[in-house]
Amino acid sequence: MIRLHGYYRSSTSYRLRIALELKGLEYECVPVNLLKSEQKGKDFTNRNPFGTVPLLEVDGKNYVQSMAQIEWLDEAYAERALLPSDIQDRYVARELAYAIATELHAPLNLPVLKYLANEYGKSQDEIGVWYRHWLARTLDPIEARLAQLGTGDLLFDRPGFFEVCLLPQVYNARRFGFDFGDKPHITRIESACLALPEFQRAHPDNQPDNPERT
Numbered sequence: 001m002i003r004l005h006g007y008y009r010s011s012t013s014y015r016l017r018i019a020l021e022l023k024g025l026e027y028e029c030v031p032v033n034l035l036k037s038e039q040k041g042k043d044f045t046n047r048n049p050f051g052t053v054p055l056l057e058v059d060g061k062n063y064v065q066s067m068a069q070i071e072w073l074d075e076a077y078a079e080r081a082l083l084p085s086d087i088q089d090r091y092v093a094r095e096l097a098y099a100i101a102t103e104l105h106a107p108l109n110l111p112v113l114k115y116l117a118n119e120y121g122k123s124q125d126e127i128g129v130w131y132r133h134w135l136a137r138t139l140d141p142i143e144a145r146l147a148q149l150g151t152g153d154l155l156f157d158r159p160g161f162f163e164v165c166l167l168p169q170v171y172n173a174r175r176f177g178f179d180f181g182d183k184p185h186i187t188r189i190e191s192a193c194l195a196l197p198e199f200q201r202a203h204p205d206n207q208p209d210n211p212e213r214t
């Protein structure tokens with residue numbers, strides 16, 4: 001039994017939903033409301049001392065930290081691999097996915113944005129400028145790398161490790177009004193992925209804890 005404790009709009013929870021969908025694994029979503037700080041409650045932090053989503057529960061064991069979870073899932077369930085079999089391709093998938101996970105996610109996370117507002121009195125407009133600045137710093141070189149690699153509709157022949165990380169970040173970027181006008185490779189991959197049922201089922205719009213859906 002696989003349970004994913006997450007929040008519909010959390011990009012790391014969205015990563016896990018895409019990974020589980022692409023691997024064809026059955027899972028149950030357990031909502032954790034970040035706006036009510038449920039991730040900081042004792043019940044939750046006893047299982048995940050980082051106090052962040054997603055928390056992946058498999059056969060009674062807890063797994064935390066999205067990139068480790070995704071790599072673990074890919075090793076534990078070898079079918080429909082997310083990482084390519086060729087070592088060079090695997091390197092490229094990791095290079096681009098970890099650029100998003102390590103450089104981009106941290107300065108854009110909810111506690112950072114709250115800190116800017118509460119400790120430094122920054123307005124929503126100023127926070128938007130911050131958000132788009134950090135997005136461009138990593139999405140610009142990712143776009144350049146995709147051009148260099150001659151990428152088509154997807155990084156490789158089917159969606160995997162990179163697309164799992166890219167789509168949630170693009171979703172967030174669009175919420176914050178990021179201009180993708182000069183990013184044809186990223187937007188082509190986005191369109192190709194959003195056309196697939198796995199990505200549609202994983203999308204924040206289709207999660208039961210999305211208040212706009214219920």
Ligand SMILES: N[C@@H](CCC(=O)N[C@@H](CS)C(=O)NCC(=O)O)C(=O)O
Pocket residue numbers: 010011012013034039051052053054064065066067109110111
């Ligand atoms: N490095 C962690 C980051 C997890 C993370 O920051 N999750 C966010 C949602 S995308 C969260 O739980 N934020 C609430 C908080 O930090 O209090 C991972 O990849 O799992």
